[in-house]
Amino acid sequence: MTERIGIVGAGIVGLAIAQALARTGDFDVTVLEKEARVATHQTGHNSGVVHAGLYYQPGSLKAELCARGRAQIREYCREHSLPYRETGKLVVALNGDEVPRLDEIERRSRFNAVPGLARLSVERLRDIEPHAAGVAALHSPHTAVVDYAAIAETMANQIRKAGGRVLLNQEVTAVQTSAGACLVSTAGTTHAFDRLVVCAGLHSDTIAKLVGASDSPRILPFRGEYWSLAPERNELVRGMIYPVPDPAFPFLGVHFTRGVYDEIHVGPNAVPALAREGYSWGRISVRDTWESLRWPGAGKLARDHWRMGGKEIAASVYKPLYFKAAQAFIPELRPSDLTHRTTAGVRAQAWARDGSLLDDFAVDQVGPVTVLRNAPSPAATSSMAIAEHVLSRYLGIQP
The missing domain is CATH 3.50.50.60 (FAD/NAD(P)-binding domain)
Incomplete structure (x- = not known):
């Protein structure tokens, strides 16, 4: 049977x-x-990026399955005539303090055999993204975008x-x-x-x-909020411009992505959602919020990440703070260039009883x-x- x-x-x-x-x-x-x-x-509700494996701990399932999955998604799009664009990605260190973390990402990337990876000087960085700031960068030319x-x-x-x-x-x-x-x-x-x-x-x-x-x-929902870049300013970003992530926090920070249909979105940030499907501050579930607050790991999570969480929430409700985070990577950016919020996404982040984020x-x-x-x-x-x-x-x- x-x-x-x-x-x-x-x-x-x-x-x-x-x-x-x-x-x-x-x-x-x-x-x-x-x-x-x-x-x-x-x-x-994601940004459509096909990741090349830069960040993941060598030997982890993420590192292993990302490498294989990227090739499979590319072949699947080719087979079914779906859009697949290798726009490339820069991971940019804004200052010397971030360079050691960039070094660690490079180490992981090379161990994970990220294809075409290159370490860039300031001059080479500007050749690829002329409007980007930074003192050093990693370039992943085969990072792509699709329509998931x-x-x-x-x-x-x-x-x-x-x-x-x-x-x-x-x-x-x-x-x-x-x-x-x-x-x-x-x-x-x-x-x-x-x-x-x-x-x-x-x-x-x-x-x-x-x-x-x-x-x-338990699932702890985090909302990622995006802003759209004004179409007449699209020349500011050729591909993707990402920050060097903070290893203490499981999110990448605000970045720029040219999507598969040439739209450019800025973000996401990461704020605690007040409902499992909390795509805006107005979407509230008392039950979901109460379950998160009473979870045994809630206190430790708050103690460990209150400063970062406060910054993310402030940037969510006050556009100039969000703009400031974005302008650090594109100094020519103007407040009016962030025209409107696009559809937010909610990430299902697994959360252990000891407060650690899986x-x-x-x-x-x-x-x-x-x-x-x-x-x-x-x-x-x-x-x-x-x-x-x-x-x-x-x-x-x-x-």
């Missing part, structure tokens, strides 16, 4: 897993998505063509498991599977609780259920490699 495998979540990772299963022809595959379309949340929502839609269509199902408006409300079987309840319907894979992003801990997994890590991909296995507990950036870049990893290591299937 054909094995029935369910996937919870139609973001790019869930769809990549479903597509890999459907391609084999040996499984009955069903994706359950609570929204009315695929790629509604993290997949459809379009990739997700294509994956969904491929799943359907292979005989699988992508069912929308199917929010999971209960999961019952027994020896080798799962009953998954949605509004008015119960779906029976032999195995289940949970790729629920912002709600991964909620679904994990339904299947009896540990309550740790950095690497994390997967749990509970009987017949596989749960992706942490899939932050570069999960979209790595999506097809994550699918292979889950199939081979947790499902015992060779993709």
